[in-house]
Amino acid sequence: MSKVVVVTSGKGGVGKTTSSASLGAALAQAGQKVVVVDFDVGLRNLDLLMGAERRVVFDLVNVVQGDAKLAQALIRDKRIETLSLLPASQTRDKDALTEEGVGRVIDDLRESFDWVICDSPAGIEKGATLAMRYADLAVVVTNPEVSSVRDSDRIIGLLDSKTQRAESGERMEKQLLLTRYDPARAARGEMMSVEDVLEILAIPLLGIVSESPDILSASNVGCPVTLHNPGSPAAQAYSEAARRLLGDNVAVSIPREKQGFMSRLFGRKAVA
Amino acid sequence: MSLLNFFGRSRRSAPVARDRLQLLLAHERGLGGGEDLAAILQQEILAVIAKHIAIDSDRVVVKLDRGDQVSTLEIDIEMPETALSRT
Ligand SMILES: Nc1ncnc2c1ncn2[C@@H]1O[C@H](COP(=O)(O)OP(=O)(O)OP(=O)(O)O)[C@@H](O)[C@H]1O
Numbered sequence: 001m002s003k004v005v006v007v008t009s010g011k012g013g014v015g016k017t018t019s020s021a022s023l024g025a026a027l028a029q030a031g032q033k034v035v036v037v038d039f040d041v042g043l044r045n046l047d048l049l050m051g052a053e054r055r056v057v058f059d060l061v062n063v064v065q066g067d068a069k070l071a072q073a074l075i076r077d078k079r080i081e082t083l084s085l086l087p088a089s090q091t092r093d094k095d096a097l098t099e100e101g102v103g104r105v106i107d108d109l110r111e112s113f114d115w116v117i118c119d120s121p122a123g124i125e126k127g128a129t130l131a132m133r134y135a136d137l138a139v140v141v142t143n144p145e146v147s148s149v150r151d152s153d154r155i156i157g158l159l160d161s162k163t164q165r166a167e168s169g170e171r172m173e174k175q176l177l178l179t180r181y182d183p184a185r186a187a188r189g190e191m192m193s194v195e196d197v198l199e200i201l202a203i204p205l206l207g208i209v210s211e212s213p214d215i216l217s218a219s220n221v222g223c224p225v226t227l228h229n230p231g232s233p234a235a236q237a238y239s240e241a242a243r244r245l246l247g248d249n250v251a252v253s254i255p256r257e258k259q260g261f262m263s264r265l266f267g268r269k270a271v272a
Numbered sequence: 273m274s275l276l277n278f279f280g281r282s283r284r285s286a287p288v289a290r291d292r293l294q295l296l297l298a299h300e301r302g303l304g305g306g307e308d309l310a311a312i313l314q315q316e317i318l319a320v321i322a323k324h325i326a327i328d329s330d331r332v333v334v335k336l337d338r339g340d341q342v343s344t345l346e347i348d349i350e351m352p353e354t355a356l357s358r359t
Pocket residue numbers: 009011012013014015016017018019040045120121122179180181209210211212213215216219234
């Protein structure tokens with residue numbers, strides 16, 4: 001059974017594209033067949049973070065409009081065999097996508113991949129609602145900061161009303177990925193803690209990714225951090241999150257002030 | 273309080289963030305994406321007053337605070353000088 005995941009947030013710049021690339025790569029490294037789909041039409045970036053920017057010929061809009069076959073638009077990763085990218089268009093806008101066209105592409109992708117990871121654009125407009133439309137599971141990317149948490153709450157409301165699952169009365173599964181977390185500032189009470197955000201948003205925790213220079217260097221070279229620097233805390237956080245997606249019961253490490261000194265707090269069973 | 277603030281708590285802004293969010297989101301979830309109740313009340317109250325008194329829209333302030341136990345509606349209408357001197 002393949003699973004369609006939307007990586008979403010409402011607020012811009014919180015780490016959706018970084019997380020889509022990193023979770024996608026981590027799942028593929030675990031042997032899964034994965035495609036990451038860029039829904040940020042007009043502002044594509046997933047190709048850049050995956051180091052595939054010079055290999056884009058056709059894109060999602062071409063496929064939705066029937067101008068290219070899916071196989072022509074998919075870009076196979078050069079490092080991990082089971083990882084592919086479906087890029088967004090840089091020259092068109094999101095109105096070029098239709099609901100039923102996107103539905104058809106997602107159905108086709110389900111045939112060939114175990115995981116279809118949809119990188120949502122920011123906002124709550126058409127682009128974001130299309131990206132979440134056919135998802136089985138939502139990864140809500142949130143920074144521990146008031147505007148991000150508020151927007152995530154809004155997105156959770158949309159996930160519970162505007163998705164195909166919600167409309168057909170099924171439960172829309174949502175998990176929180178807390179990114180750009182700064183343990184030192186949280187310890188000093190300058191930044192909301194993991195517990196604070198969890199209490200407010202009230203959805204299960206998929207993982208915590210600390211603020212980390214490794215993310216920037218990975219994006220500089222166009223290689224997801226789980227591949228570029230697998231030993232780094234950020235890569236480990238993403239790899240563990242990927243294992244939770246696969247159903248492994250891995251406790252979430254709450255990053256503490258000193259690196260490497262992690263305390264394992266919440267034991268939890270992840271999604272089946 | 274200010275001493276305490278100065279020495280011990282000036283940097284602990286996270287609890288404030290959490291409390292503000294909890295209040296705000298309780299309110300926004302209740303709205304379900306609909307219109308802001310306070311804004312509707314503000315408009316309608318203003319319309320009633322404007323029938324009798326020439327008044328600026330920013331002289332009518334409506335605040336709605338939803339708490340867990342008690343919610344308060346605060347209506348503040350500032351009367352223009354002219355409205356009173358006429359009587
Ligand atoms: N854990 C992290 N540590 C440090 N920097 C990070 C981290 N996660 C993301 N960033 C940085 O934050 C910026 C925004 O990240 P990203 O593009 O993934 O966000 P986004 O949510 O996809 O943005 P948009 O809404 O514009 O699509 C990038 O510069 C990225 O390198």
